[in-house]
Amino acid sequence: MIRRTDRAGESVTDDKSAMLSLQKVLGEMTEAAELYDTLDDGRLLCYACGHECKIAQDKTGVCRVRFNTDGKLMAPSGYVGALACDPIEKKPFYHAFPGRDALSFGMLGCDLHCGYCQNWVTSQALRDPAAVSSAQPITPRQLADLALRHNAPVIATTYNEPLITSEWAVKVLKTAQADGLIGAYISNGNATECVLDYIRPYVQLYKVDLKSFSDREYRALGGQLPNVLRTIKQLHEKGFWLEIVTLIVPGLNDSDAELEQMAAFLADISPDIPWHLTAFHSDYKMADTDHTSVDRLTSACEIGSAAGLRYVYAGNRPGMTGHWEHTRCPNCNKTLIERRGFVVTDNHLNKGHCPGCNTPIPGFWSSDCVIPQQNMGTPMWLTRQP
Numbered sequence: 001m002i003r004r005t006d007r008a009g010e011s012v013t014d015d016k017s018a019m020l021s022l023q024k025v026l027g028e029m030t031e032a033a034e035l036y037d038t039l040d041d042g043r044l045l046c047y048a049c050g051h052e053c054k055i056a057q058d059k060t061g062v063c064r065v066r067f068n069t070d071g072k073l074m075a076p077s078g079y080v081g082a083l084a085c086d087p088i089e090k091k092p093f094y095h096a097f098p099g100r101d102a103l104s105f106g107m108l109g110c111d112l113h114c115g116y117c118q119n120w121v122t123s124q125a126l127r128d129p130a131a132v133s134s135a136q137p138i139t140p141r142q143l144a145d146l147a148l149r150h151n152a153p154v155i156a157t158t159y160n161e162p163l164i165t166s167e168w169a170v171k172v173l174k175t176a177q178a179d180g181l182i183g184a185y186i187s188n189g190n191a192t193e194c195v196l197d198y199i200r201p202y203v204q205l206y207k208v209d210l211k212s213f214s215d216r217e218y219r220a221l222g223g224q225l226p227n228v229l230r231t232i233k234q235l236h237e238k239g240f241w242l243e244i245v246t247l248i249v250p251g252l253n254d255s256d257a258e259l260e261q262m263a264a265f266l267a268d269i270s271p272d273i274p275w276h277l278t279a280f281h282s283d284y285k286m287a288d289t290d291h292t293s294v295d296r297l298t299s300a301c302e303i304g305s306a307a308g309l310r311y312v313y314a315g316n317r318p319g320m321t322g323h324w325e326h327t328r329c330p331n332c333n334k335t336l337i338e339r340r341g342f343v344v345t346d347n348h349l350n351k352g353h354c355p356g357c358n359t360p361i362p363g364f365w366s367s368d369c370v371i372p373q374q375n376m377g378t379p380m381w382l383t384r385q386p
Contacts, residue, residue: 004131005115008172013282028126029076029077029078029079029135029137030074030075030076030077031074031078031167031168032073032074032075032077032078032168033046033048033066033073033074033075033167034091034196034198035047035048035073035167035194035198036048038071038228039054039237040210041264042056042071043055043056043068043383044055044068044071044072044073044306046061046066046073047162047192047194047195047379048061048063048066048163048165048166048189049062049063049111049163049164049190049191049192049195049227050111050191050211050223050224050231051063051111051190052192055067055068055073055342057069057070057071061109061111061164062111062222063109063111063161063164063206064084064101064109065107065108066110066126066164066215066347067084067107067166075164075165075166075167075224076107076108076164076165076168077110077167077168077171077233077356078138078139078168078174079107079109079135079136079137079138080105080106080107080135080143081106081107081134081136081159081160081322082104082105082106082134082137082160083103083104083105083106083136083138083143083146083157084103084104084368085102085103085104085146085147085150085152086098086101086102086104086342087099087101087102087103087342087343088100088101088102088154088156089339089341089342089343090102090341090342090343091104091156091158091184091186091207092207092243092245092276092278092312092313092342093184093205093207093241093243093364093366094174094190094243094274094276094298094311094327094337094339095241095274095293095311095361095362095363095365096154096182096184096205096241096363097153097154097182097364098327098337098344098347098349098363098365098367099344099347100151100152100153101150101151101152101154102152102153102155102156103143103146103147103150103152103153103154103155103156103185104156104157104158104159104292105138105143105155105156105157105158105159105172106157106158106159106162107135107157107159107160107162107165107168107267108135108160109160109161109164109165110160110161110164110188111161111164111188111190111222111223112161112190112221112222112223112361113189113221113222113335114211114221115221115224116247116249116252116280116289116338117276118247120287127148132212138171139176140171140174140175140176141224142174143155143172143176144175144176144178144181145173146178147176147179147181148179148181152290153181153182154181154182154183154184154205155172155173155182155184156183156184156185156186156205157169157172157173157183157184157185157186157307157346158184158186159186159285161187161188161190162185162186162187162242163185163187163188163190163191163195165306166198166199167197169183169185169199169202169203170198170199173193173199173202173203174201174202177204179203182204182205183203183204184205184206184207185199185203185206185207186207186208187206187208187209187225188206188209188211188223188228189209189210189228189231189232190224190228190231191227191234192222192228193234194239196231196235196238197238198232200238200239200240200385202210203240204205204240204241204243204364205240205243205364206235206240206242207233207242207244207245208228208232208235208241208242208243208244208245209244209245209246209247210228210232210244210245210246210262210266211228211246211247211253212253212258213253213258213261213262213265214226214253214258217253217256222245226347227266232244232265232266232269233269234258235258236269241363241364242273243273243274243275243276244266244273244274244275244276245275245276245315246251246254246259246262246275246277246300247278248280248292248296248297248300249280249289249292250280250289250290250292250296252289252298254292254296255302256299258302259303259304260303260307262275263275263303263304263306263307263308263309264307266304266307266309266363267307267308267309268280269311269362270307271309272310272311272362273309273311273314274311274312274313275304275309275311276296276313276314277300277301277304277311277313277314277315278292278297278313278314278316279292279315279316279317279322280292280315281289281316289307291355293315293334294317294320294321297314297317297321298321298322298324300314300315301313301314301321301324308369309331310330311327312324313325318340318341318342319340320340323335325338325341326338326339327339327361329354329356329357329359331357331359332354332355332356332357332359334348334354334356334357335348336348336354336355336356337349349361349365351365352365353385369375
């Protein structure tokens, strides 16, 4: 962090200078991108996210990390801005390797600017002077080795928006895949079909934040609702294992009408898509907004269930939402996976099936079973765990 001295002789943090310094460092930690075309006027059309920025010479896209230099699009590479080994339930994936860990890495930058961002220190690092973070050089081989060392079957790109760093993510996940590891995206879902096709060979699990069902609210965050809805449909059609998260923010997206619209949209695609409804806690630029109540969280879950969704979950309130933390059989209602927060306390699944009535439960469960996928019941052969 760069510091200066004010007129009183006291040392104060110069956040803006630090942000510019970080931008210069990150500008050197790049490589030629692949997700773009060159337009007739010399601008570069980027396909990494739904903004599809047309980037002029020496300019950046909305994300601030992809830029045009000498007629080439440059994209981040060779570093992490955050790295941890987390329970996979924290991502959250509830239908993939329950009780196991995911090696989680992220870079810096985002194509949205949500005022309630839970990872704003990394995602807003080049947009908000107070969110300056560091970049740690690392290789794909080192990341895969870390996952193997920690016995984590999944490598997840998260903490910032992974779509805008997809070339780097593919390098990492391609290396990991050769070791039998599963790739995951934790994303806002503002994608293009081009980037989904690009990552599909190396990404099996995909979590989308469905933040609202109002295009006006999405535009206030820097995005557009139709892009996200299109992405969710395409993820399902292309055979990604898909789970959806909605952070219930009081006064923003917590009305019954809006929740009913979200639930109906997801159920129409597939009733087997898990929908995670998580509680908001005051953070970032919305420190004065109330926390989500347990009653609102559980009633939102009831809305999802009433719409026909078979797997609806409450999050961020461990031990307070009853059966909404658990996975239950949609046929006989038997509790199959019991959780408290991010901890799996019991797992009764029998090779991906309910032990009571033998109903197959969609998901990525283990190395020795075939489970119907969300996409029209097509079998999904599961990759062997390390």
